[in-house]
Amino acid sequence: MRVSFTVNGRPQEADDVWEGESLLYVLRERLGLPGSKNACEQGECGSCTVRLDGVPVCSCLVAAGQVEGREVVTVEGLADFAKQRAERGGCASGACGTSLQDAQGWAAQGQDSQTGEGAELSPVQQAFIDAGAVQCGFCTPGLLVAADEMLERNPNPSDADIREALSGNLCRCTGYETIMDAVRLAAARQGEVV
Amino acid sequence: MPSNGAPIGTPTKVTQGSKTKGGIGESTLRPDGTLKVTGEFAYSSDMWHEDMLWGQILRSTVAHAEIVSIDTSEAIAMPGVYAVMTYDDLPTDVRNYGLEIQDTPVLAHGKVRHHGEPVAIVAADHPETARRAAAKIKVDYRELPVITDEASATAPDAILIHEGRDDHHVGHVPHPNIVHRQPIVRGNVEEAAKKADFVVTGEYTFGMQDQAFLGPESGLAVPEEDGGVHLYVATQWLHSDLRQIAPVLGLPESKVRMTLSGVGGAFGGREDLSMQIHACLLALRTGKPVKIVYNRFESFFGHVHRHPAKLHYEHGATKDGRLTHLKCRIVLDGGAYASASPAVVGNASSLSVGPYVVDDVDIEAIALYTNNPPCGAMRGFGAVQACFAYEAQMDKLADAVGMDRVEFRQLNAMEQGTIMPTGQPVDSPAPVAELLRRVKAMPMPPEQQWLSAGEEADVRQLPGGLSNTTHGEGVVRGVGYAVGIKNVGFSEGFDDYSTARVRMEVIAGEPVATVHTAMAEVGQGGVTVHAQIARTELGVAQVTIRPADTQVGSAGSTSASRQTYVTGGAVKNSCELVREKVLEIGRRRFGSYHPAWATAELLLEGGKVVTDGGEVLADLVDVLEDEAVEVEAEWRHRPTEAFDLRTGQGFGHVQYSFAAHRAVVEVDTELGLVKVIELACAQDVGKALNPLSVIGQIQGGTTQGLGVAVMEEIIVDPKTAKVKNPSFTDYLIPTILDTPTIPVEVLELADDHAPYGLRGIGEAPTLSSTPAVLAAIRDATGLELNRTPVRPEHLTGT
Numbered sequence A: 001m002r003v004s005f006t007v008n009g010r011p012q013e014a015d016d017v018w019e020g021e022s023l024l025y026v027l028r029e030r031l032g033l034p035g036s037k038n039a040c041e042q043g044e045c046g047s048c049t050v051r052l053d054g055v056p057v058c059s060c061l062v063a064a065g066q067v068e069g070r071e072v073v074t075v076e077g078l079a080d081f082a083k084q085r086a087e088r089g090g091c092a093s094g095a096c097g098t099s100l101q102d103a104q105g106w107a108a109q110g111q112d113s114q115t116g117e118g119a120e121l122s123p124v125q126q127a128f129i130d131a132g133a134v135q136c137g138f139c140t141p142g143l144l145v146a147a148d149e150m151l152e153r154n155p156n157p158s159d160a161d162i163r164e165a166l167s168g169n170l171c172r173c174t175g176y177e178t179i180m181d182a183v184r185l186a187a188a189r190q191g192e193v194v
Numbered sequence B: 001m002p003s004n005g006a007p008i009g010t011p012t013k014v015t016q017g018s019k020t021k022g023g024i025g026e027s028t029l030r031p032d033g034t035l036k037v038t039g040e041f042a043y044s045s046d047m048w049h050e051d052m053l054w055g056q057i058l059r060s061t062v063a064h065a066e067i068v069s070i071d072t073s074e075a076i077a078m079p080g081v082y083a084v085m086t087y088d089d090l091p092t093d094v095r096n097y098g099l100e101i102q103d104t105p106v107l108a109h110g111k112v113r114h115h116g117e118p119v120a121i122v123a124a125d126h127p128e129t130a131r132r133a134a135a136k137i138k139v140d141y142r143e144l145p146v147i148t149d150e151a152s153a154t155a156p157d158a159i160l161i162h163e164g165r166d167d168h169h170v171g172h173v174p175h176p177n178i179v180h181r182q183p184i185v186r187g188n189v190e191e192a193a194k195k196a197d198f199v200v201t202g203e204y205t206f207g208m209q210d211q212a213f214l215g216p217e218s219g220l221a222v223p224e225e226d227g228g229v230h231l232y233v234a235t236q237w238l239h240s241d242l243r244q245i246a247p248v249l250g251l252p253e254s255k256v257r258m259t260l261s262g263v264g265g266a267f268g269g270r271e272d273l274s275m276q277i278h279a280c281l282l283a284l285r286t287g288k289p290v291k292i293v294y295n296r297f298e299s300f301f302g303h304v305h306r307h308p309a310k311l312h313y314e315h316g317a318t319k320d321g322r323l324t325h326l327k328c329r330i331v332l333d334g335g336a337y338a339s340a341s342p343a344v345v346g347n348a349s350s351l352s353v354g355p356y357v358v359d360d361v362d363i364e365a366i367a368l369y370t371n372n373p374p375c376g377a378m379r380g381f382g383a384v385q386a387c388f389a390y391e392a393q394m395d396k397l398a399d400a401v402g403m404d405r406v407e408f409r410q411l412n413a414m415e416q417g418t419i420m421p422t423g424q425p426v427d428s429p430a431p432v433a434e435l436l437r438r439v440k441a442m443p444m445p446p447e448q449q450w451l452s453a454g455e456e457a458d459v460r461q462l463p464g465g466l467s468n469t470t471h472g473e474g475v476v477r478g479v480g481y482a483v484g485i486k487n488v489g490f491s492e493g494f495d496d497y498s499t500a501r502v503r504m505e506v507i508a509g510e511p512v513a514t515v516h517t518a519m520a521e522v523g524q525g526g527v528t529v530h531a532q533i534a535r536t537e538l539g540v541a542q543v544t545i546r547p548a549d550t551q552v553g554s555a556g557s558t559s560a561s562r563q564t565y566v567t568g569g570a571v572k573n574s575c576e577l578v579r580e581k582v583l584e585i586g587r588r589r590f591g592s593y594h595p596a597w598a599t600a601e602l603l604l605e606g607g608k609v610v611t612d613g614g615e616v617l618a619d620l621v622d623v624l625e626d627e628a629v630e631v632e633a634e635w636r637h638r639p640t641e642a643f644d645l646r647t648g649q650g651f652g653h654v655q656y657s658f659a660a661h662r663a664v665v666e667v668d669t670e671l672g673l674v675k676v677i678e679l680a681c682a683q684d685v686g687k688a689l690n691p692l693s694v695i696g697q698i699q700g701g702t703t704q705g706l707g708v709a710v711m712e713e714i715i716v717d718p719k720t721a722k723v724k725n726p727s728f729t730d731y732l733i734p735t736i737l738d739t740p741t742i743p744v745e746v747l748e749l750a751d752d753h754a755p756y757g758l759r760g761i762g763e764a765p766t767l768s769s770t771p772a773v774l775a776a777i778r779d780a781t782g783l784e785l786n787r788t789p790v791r792p793e794h795l796t797g798t
Helices: A023-030 A075-087 A100-104 A123-130 A140-153 A159-165 A177-193 B033-038 B127-136 B150-154 B189-193 B238-249 B276-286 B296-302 B341-350 B383-401 B405-412 B432-441 B526-538 B563-593 B620-624 B691-710 B764-781 B792-796
Strands: A003-007 A010-014 A049-052 A055-058 A071-073 B053-059 B065-071 B081-085 B118-124 B138-143 B178-186 B198-206 B218-223 B229-233 B256-260 B290-293 B309-317 B323-333 B361-368 B475-488 B497-507 B510-516 B542-545 B602-605 B608-611 B616-619 B629-636 B655-668 B673-684 B744-747
Touching: A023 A049, A049 A140, A055 A140, A071 A075, A075 A123, A075 A140, A075 B033, A123 A140, A123 A177, A123 B033, A140 A159, A140 A177, A140 B033, A159 A177, A177 B691, B053 B127, B053 B276, B053 B296, B065 B118, B081 B127, B081 B276, B118 B127, B118 B276, B150 B361, B178 B341, B189 B323, B198 B383, B218 B276, B229 B238, B229 B276, B238 B256, B238 B276, B276 B290, B309 B383, B323 B341, B323 B383, B341 B361, B341 B383, B383 B405, B383 B475, B383 B764, B405 B432, B405 B475, B432 B475, B432 B655, B432 B673, B432 B744, B475 B764, B497 B526, B497 B563, B497 B620, B510 B526, B510 B563, B510 B620, B526 B542, B526 B563, B563 B602, B563 B608, B563 B616, B563 B620, B563 B629, B608 B620, B616 B620, B655 B691, B655 B764, B673 B691, B673 B764, B691 B744, B691 B764
Parallel strands: A003 A071, B053 B290, B229 B256, B323 B361, B510 B542, B673 B744
Antiparallel strands: A003 A010, A049 A055, A049 A071, B053 B118, B065 B138, B081 B118, B178 B361, B198 B309, B218 B229, B218 B290, B309 B323, B475 B655, B497 B510, B497 B629, B602 B608, B608 B616, B655 B673
8 A cells, every 4th residue: 555644744655555564664664764763563662652743652553554644753853843843932831732733834854964963953862962861772762752742741840750751661771860861951951942 | 812912911001191182081972872863873673775685583482392394385485485494404514503602503403492492584575474474384393391490400311402512511510401510619618607606598589681672683684796795783792793603604704794783782682693694594595685673572582581590598607797608509590502601600600709708618500401591691690690699698697697787798898809719819999898888878868759749649759650559558668788799801711802993194184093893882882982092092082983893803792891991992002002103103204303202201182292291292293194004903901711610719800890789669568569769879980981971881780680670580481481471561671660760979999900990880780789679678578588570479478
């Protein structure tokens, strides 16, 4: 079958999709977007977290056919997504989420170079690097998408809020302390800007 | 023993100053950080090639059986299937592999010895086609009785797991189903036992833990025009893989090129081969690139686990709290294949006393062959199981003597100069008592934190969490302490060297250093540290780290807490050799202009040649002009020797690493639910080359220790030897809600034998974390708890 949907603000078509394929498989193997990771394929680890019409989902549990006509944001589009959200006034109120209309109103910019040099990062991406929250990095894309969405809803989270929001994302390297640091740092920096 | 003229055990000292920005001691950021946060970093599972096929492995559904027949006809007939291979299709007579003992079949031959053993492999144009084709292969098994423990393994009529063993351990083991045995005998344990006023014994059980790295086993094999193959793979040691892969393919090592692709964690689980040979076989058979990616289910069968263990301990102590003697016996279950079992036995026995002074010991450690899943390397490697037991013993002994548990440990703590049970002196700082003092002195987390936000209980702070099982009723706090000792580097006479190629040249008007090693970056941050070392030693701002591959000499394994020490030492050594060559060029070109070129000690700092007095002699750009200086050299730490097979005596270890923990837990005693509130750690790291990475290692290791204390265990059915929980739904690892705050104190007491005085750090925090949590749960519940992990039924007795 053919599946048409929007990924990181760009219309995409995937052909010859077998009905059993997941959104994760189509992103990784058919659209050349391997940033979303496959670590358990049963919705336990959160490594494949993307936003589907603004809502964080495990893309391994979404059948590709279900995304027909819908809007997906992956880690590859996160920097641009966050930038354009900020330019539209961000979400200082604390409980806005992203409406479908807003989600469809933006488009990703050009790709990063091979080395990643000069890449413009979202606040939460930069904070993960600065706080040492990246080790092997396999859990990082899913955590970034989840953390960014939480900060959009709740710009001033308590530690318990952060832990609750990220409890669906497994990390095996860090012991989560630097991930907590990174999210606190991103929240603090976001607060300074506003 | 060392095979060439490279320096052996050269003590290295800091000769270069710290004036170059981004050098050692700073928390510089990861060079791969941006790629990892943008999703651009290429992990082994992200590899793609035009015309690529997908490989799939068919694994045994039973643990122990003869293979009567294999019928692949339906599978090969499926559209989209390019190849199906079994044992009979292997190209050479080399059909086994293994880290130390080559006892592991590439594909099963006549027999399977554990649940999930590879039997056949398939290549197809879609991963689902490959899976379905594998499912069409008919294997007829004639089941055999399963061997699952010491009694069944060593019974007089026990089936031999491996018939006709000819490895170098078979001569000294009491039964062919024992892989290796290491006794350690020192002093006179029977005489010493007479001095004991208190004798404490315990039987301890340690469950089977999985590394559970998040990036599953995966790789891409690309056939090359010369008949060879290029393998892109996630591993811990490229050259060890190469040595095992090439003979099975019937290729010289020069025709098997390996490049490290992104590694999603390792923790010991990538020391053994997984899909490497299978992908290469299918690529060479089909002439097409073949990618294999395990899913999580397969990953639980695709790598070795931490050895489960039974440990019998007897200690004595005098009235005034001095340890008199230790008798212990450690039985490790190695499963169906040897993997790293012999070395794990060496560690378990030689570190079984823990960081304490006990002169009279009688120790025995063995690893079994059984039909359980193969076990091998995991972070802590034999020292973890022992630490769980000896720390439980220390609490019991302190209670028997009537002393404070921390003071009892401090009274018996080893220090620099203590003789190990192997006879080896501890010849660098061993601040065991100080680490305990530090964790004890840290402020305690406040009581009843669940009420901190207001009058309503925040269930997220309570045992049971969002399941909302208590608002504080029945919740009891407990506190526990533990400390451990881990060896650093490969021990027992292994030639544990690393190679580094360092190049220095002027690029775009700037001096640039390039570091090329085969070190597997698995997330630990070795690449960060290599750049820091090059900046410190060569005084340049710009350092390029080349991707790891087999075009440069071996860097040894990313395990045993060894990479910063050994490959870091190799980078430092090669930088020093480059620096000498650069200074030679400088003397040749500019020596006649300034006497200091001949008389002063010269340094490279800030892109310049300076005297130790700080006088600038030349810019590196002018010294080098268009010349490039390159050195590739091996570097070795001081040699070790094997443990005597009867007495266990010998200079077996390179270095020791120490960490202590204090655990604070809250237990819902009615439901048996545990919440770990805080896990404080103090560790001596010798020298923190990158403090941010050091703390990350300590917190990560601590959390893996927490996991095996309260949740992580692979459950193997004792009747069938089949794995019952191969998924993240049933094998639980700590989430961010299960993991407490982990305050860390870092000591830096230099080991003069090591580069910059550093100490390998990755494993020590995994040791003491588990027994500290267990001690805290015992403190809260008053239960004996002699096994880990602790499950709710152990606390409620239901």
